[in-house]
Amino acid sequence: DTEVTQTPKHLVMGMTNKKSLKCEQHMGHRAMYWYKQKAKKPPELMFVYSYEKLSINESVPSRFSPECPNSSLLNLHLHALQPEDSALYLCASSQLGGLDGYTFGSGTRLTVV
Amino acid sequence: QKEVEQDPGPLSVPEGAIVSLNCTYSNSAFQYFMWYRQYSRKGPELLMYTYSSGNKEDGRFTAQVDKSSKYISLFIRDSQPSDSATYLCAMTINTGGFKTIFGAGTRLFVKA
Numbered sequence: 001d002t003e004v005t006q007t008p009k010h011l012v013m014g015m016t017n018k019k020s021l022k023c024e025q026h027m028g029h030r031a032m033y034w035y036k037q038k039a040k041k042p043p044e045l046m047f048v049y050s051y052e053k054l055s056i057n058e059s060v061p062s063r064f065s066p067e068c069p070n071s072s073l074l075n076l077h078l079h080a081l082q083p084e085d086s087a088l089y090l091c092a093s094s095q096l097g098g099l100d101g102y103t104f105g106s107g108t109r110l111t112v113v
Numbered sequence: 114q115k116e117v118e119q120d121p122g123p124l125s126v127p128e129g130a131i132v133s134l135n136c137t138y139s140n141s142a143f144q145y146f147m148w149y150r151q152y153s154r155k156g157p158e159l160l161m162y163t164y165s166s167g168n169k170e171d172g173r174f175t176a177q178v179d180k181s182s183k184y185i186s187l188f189i190r191d192s193q194p195s196d197s198a199t200y201l202c203a204m205t206i207n208t209g210g211f212k213t214i215f216g217a218g219t220r221l222f223v224k225a
Binding site for chain 2: 040045048088090092098099100101102104107109
């Protein structure tokens with residue numbers, strides 16, 4: 001089992017819905033990330049929380065908003081998504097800013113209808 | 114030109130073969146190099162990471178970095194059907210914060 005836990009594993013939502021993805025890690029890592037991955041493509045960075053500071057990929061639309069309640073939890077709030085937002089959403093954590101790699105969760109497979 | 118180039122494959126080999134997976138990169142400032150394995154519908158799993166040029170071995174896996182040629186490789190010895198997955202290279206640069214770029218991933222099939 002992965003040490004980064006993501007819930008739910010699957011999510012189907014309508015374009016007018018509001019939903020949240022959740023991520024938890026217990027490795028004491030100080031940085032957590034949200035990535036988006038489309039089929040047969042590499043992961044694309046969306047957000048980074050590192051030492052309680054948020055960094056945003058400026059290409060990510062505002063219908064995605066991250067929240068970091070504490071250093072072990074990371075949420076991604078979804079609102080008014082589009083069908084093209086359907087993808088695998090991956091949470092990851094790292095100790096050294098990714099220098100020694102990331103620990104990824106299993107992902108949430110999101111379908112927007 | 115992409116910062117990281119990786120042949121998407123697919124690459125199909127018989128069980129027991131030695132597999133060679135490769136990435137090239139254009140920015141000589143990349144300092145840290147990683148290989149991930151991703152099974153279908155799962156998150157990537159870190160296999161190996163390295164900083165310096167040369168070889169690093171872990172079981173059946175060997176990571177090789179040639180900074181002068183901007184070329185990294187992952188070798189899998191005695192490949193098994195369970196090695197069938199997508200292999201992603203990744204590399205990190207310090208730009209004031211750390212930025213990681215992933216390759217497109219190579220799909221590997223190991224036939225029993």
